[in-house]
Amino acid sequence: MSLFDPSTSQRFERFRQNRMGWWSLLTLVTISALALLGPLLVGNRPLVLKVDGAYRFPVFAGFISGRELGLKIEGEPNYRLLAEELKRNGRGWLVMPPVPFAPAEVCEVMPEVSRDAEGRWHDPRGIIAEGRIFTLNADGTRRQTWTIIAGRPHGDARLFAEGIGIARAKFADGKVAQRVPTTDRTDWEPQGSLRTQVPSPCPPGLDGHWLGTDESGHDMVARLFGGFRLLLLSALIYLPCAYGIGLVLGAAMGYFGGWFDMVSQRAMEIWSNIPFLYAIIFLASLLEPTLAVLVLILVAFSWIGLAQQLRASAYQVSARDYVTASRALGASHARIIWSHILPNCTTVILTTLPFSLHGLVFSLSALDYLGFGLPPTEPSWGELLHQAKENWAAWWILGPTLFCLVGTMVMINSIGEALQDAFDVRRTQK
């Protein structure tokens, strides 16, 4: 069967005529292709890094210790801060991905602060009523901190070296009142690139977080992107497994019929009556809930519907004369199933594919929403919905998640509708 036989190309044309479905497909494929780029688009390691004349590619190289880059830290530098430092001291430059946060990275939102004419400190949202301002090292540790009350330094200010406090001063009304040790440092005025910290969830627009952060300080854009990647990955596991099992069993049941069919039908009836989400919750508590485990559990429950649909179409085909003819010619069961039954199931497969995807996205999101899904470090849309429910003032969590989830669902279902329309027998006969 050629891919471009007349009826196939006719169907394809009809699919393209459904503009909504066609554009949904194009959009979904584009987004999936972008999602495959992964850390090149969304990640906290720079694409290119030049320090002291040497080029490095941390996004491919992975972990690079701060020492190798000539910093005084063992761990991985915070590249977003390093970028500023390199700019300041002229040792090099780096290019971050468009979204410089990793999906699983817990970010401290640290917008820069500024001082107005009256000497009060502001963050992007207004005067700092009560908080801290600080300068940072390239690894994200603090170098110097000041306590701010009503826009002015008040109370403790500290100086750190490698994470350990080495000097302290007390402010009163914006002036130094007391120093410990008294001799070391004389200049306690806040200066340099100063930042303050905003608690999570933080609203959009601060410190490069276009859509803000979620409850635990993950960047929302990175989180949504990571969630889509996980869905994509799960679809890549789910579809072949569910359709593989459904196809083999469905075709066998429809083709052999009789005793085998009867027993399998009963087994499937039992299995499909086990409340699906209950069973998943049970199994997920039994096994470590990784993505693969969750998806395989979903497969375990969703192949039934597919098998039943495929059984019906295999049943129809196996009664056709050409099947009888090839059996008379001595073709083996395997050969008949492979070359007659399965090709005739492609319509069923194609038209049910989008709706299986719909089910997958729904189930994974629902599980994470209920708190029975992936561990909370993994990015997931369902978990974001759960946060939105608990944190109803944080509209920037709900809004984008809703848009992404419903948008994806609408696209998937539009493709499904267009496919069904294209494969509609009634239309073909017209």
Place this chain on the structure above:
Amino acid sequence: MRDYVLRRLLLVPLTFVGITFVAFCFTRFVPGGPIEQALAERQQADRKRSTAARPSGPASPEELDNLKRRYGFDRSLVEAYAIWLGAAPGPADWITVRLDKDGKAEAEVADDLIPGKSFKLNISQTGDVFTLTTADGNPRAHWLAAAAPLPDDPEKATRVLVYRRAYAGLLQAELGDSTTSDKPVWDEIKSRLPISAWFGGWSLLLAYAISIPLGVAKALKSDGWFDRSSTQLLFILYSVPGFVLGVVGLNFLCHQLHWFPSMGFNWEHAFMSTVLPLSCEMVGAFTALTLFTRNGLLDNLTTDYVRTAKAKGLSNRRIVFVHVLRNSLIPIAATFGGNLGFFLTGSFLIEFTFNIPGLGLLGYDSLVHRDYPVFLGLLTLSSLAMLIGNIVSDLCVAAVDPRIRFDKSA
């Protein structure tokens, strides 16, 4: 037809046993069950007080043994299942006592003849045999005693289990007691049932009352602007998971605009506390039904009998509403039974979102707290509803279409 229904009914118990047995296996092998909960409680208590062996308190050997007996973990899987089902006798109203030095003890047990009362039984041991007598010295029917030794028993006195041998399972309409509230499971279910039935009833009614006329309207003007745009709209509605709409509704309509109560369900304000959850539950419910109706109607409109009817001079209205609609309702009738189960079991994502104390939320809580009697009780209910629903579906199909006979194998 009668034979077919009988055959289907005969298969119901078989399937039912299969379902509940698989679920029963789950309850045995899933971690975090009552025994492990008790052990974890003990570890916490130990950390606080750092006394290693205590005769009583959470997860003492005594209490662990009681827990095991309560859940049937002291028996094999099949035996425990048979007792749950009521197909095998199990120990009921049991109590454990210690014999004194003379090999005697007294046990106060619940009276099986006068409900709510208790009576005393005297236990004495001669050799390996335990004898039970009531206060007047006569034996009491069905009451037995057996040695119940504990591993690493800190006490020396013989531990005896006094129990009534009785069939007390599902077949006797006994579902046991909830382990979280200690109320009978059946009472728990009964107290939640009205709310789930309320929501289920409305959604069932509205789904059919809206979808079928809509589907007919779409089919009559098929491929017109109304048909196309409503199909598009239906697919968009289908794409919105109910619980997502629920979260959105909670955020904006409840928390920000205060139009609706934000949590729970109140019969006094039934309308206000129904609107939002019901719309979330139903957001995707119309799509399949409407399109089924539409496509079925369209299929039937091209058939020969319609052409004949037209040729006969019947009005379009009569053709559609009398002849075609009836045939188009066959696939719809086939979905009816499946919805019956939903009607009873509730949608637990929606109930979870809105904190509505229906059966769905009860099921969720029973899973979280590993309340196995409640879980199995709900499973019993939902699988029975589903199995009966399937038969009802077949009967509906047969009622709508007298040509369909299930006797012949399809």
